[in-house]
Amino acid sequence: MSTPSPRRLLGKVVVVTGAARGQGAAEAAALAREGARVIATDVHPDGDCRPLDVTSEDDWARLAAWLREAYGQVHGLVNNAGVTWRARLGDVRPVDFDRVHAVNVTGPLLGIQHLAPLMPPGSSIVNVGSTAALTGHYPVAYTASKWALRGLSKSAATELGPRGIRVNTVHPGFIETDMTASAAPAFREANVRETPLGRTGTVDEVAPLVVFLLSDEASFITGAEIPVDGGLTAHGGVKSVSDALRPGESGHGRTPRPH
Template sequence: MARFEGKTVVVTGSARGQGAAEAQRFFDEGANVVLNDVLSPEGEALAAKMGKRAIYVTHDVTREDSWRALFKEVERAFGRCDVLVNNAGIYVPAAIAETTPELAEKTFRVNQLGTLLGMKHAIEPMKRSGGGSIVNISSSAGLRGFANAIAYGATKWAVRGMTKVAAAELAPHGIRVNSVHPGFIATEMLKANSEETNRFGADAAPLKRHGTAEEVAAIVCFLASDESAFMTGAEVAVDGGWAI
């Protein structure tokens, strides 16, 4: 498939896990791919393996100057930006009574502020490209309450809400904005949970299993593609029915 031939896609947090799977799927479908993360030999190696249609940029989503530098490099390398996937995120489970201000602020800065800054700085490059698609990665924890994840859940609900605001505001510029809400996905992030919590995640889903990063990537690519041209402000759960 070549749904993204001639288009440039930026995926944050794409050195490993779900972000790497998303970047790989876009690359396989013909896109120029800009992988980025904090210092990461895995991200550099993945971009090198992909070849001339991919670059890796060291990037901190919490810093506005880093976003400016990222998009400058995107346009220098490929001349345009068509898709931004705000995938970067952190998850540290903690009960309310154990959630420190430092944990809450760190989670906010990566998950929520990082997404806000990504949307903000994608606007002008996408306008120059004639429009675009932004896909914000939220979570099933942004659709329903989940114990021991108040900092994480708060940011993922915020991503869901910011997506709808951005969809309304950016539509006149031909920029669509949608959110994806993965459930329990079999990546390194699940190691932060207890075995009991992860068993619950599979057992509580009607499909009775964890999802894969590749299954999430397929939905992200659909929302980024012209096949979803009449979708904006939507929230798409990829969770085996966990949030029903």
């Protein structure tokens, strides 16, 4: 009989935002399976989540005070909560632009500001970006916010490195959750077309990376950005060229000379 592998996050206290559903719920479950004491939070809490609106300084201050009292320290933070807004450049209203920024950027900032003081060396922060943070994606408020989150992550990695705290970013592609279910079918189809693996992803394909980045196995990784996107951002927009010239898929591909 094989010995069970040791649980990688045993003894670590980890906060996950936006954990009531979608990727956050999967991450919270995966972290708990690895032995972490998970504090799942959400602005729409269910039975297993503590209430926390990431845009509220008071909420973060309350959570930090409770964590200090209950555990004395925190070893991990997953800034997962996020909202999208699909208005395009010509239509987006500043009020919506600011609202998306508040959740997707100011939220993670507040989380880091309030919890980093409770983090001992070896702690780890994971920010959940998006392939929108690596491209000129059309929902401009969302895209701009996720690019800003990249900047926050880089600054935080630099600032907190000397204290032994790591900060990394994961960039999911199209993952099947309520967020993507709310998009038009054409959005899904176009994403699949642009994705070399030819399909969408699941929450259980993002959570293991978050677990790894929170674990000591990632002890020399900080300031990194890792796409989980089936190759969507790897081809830099040239997948259609590759597809057009693939033998058997179009007349061009059958020419004997390579192009």
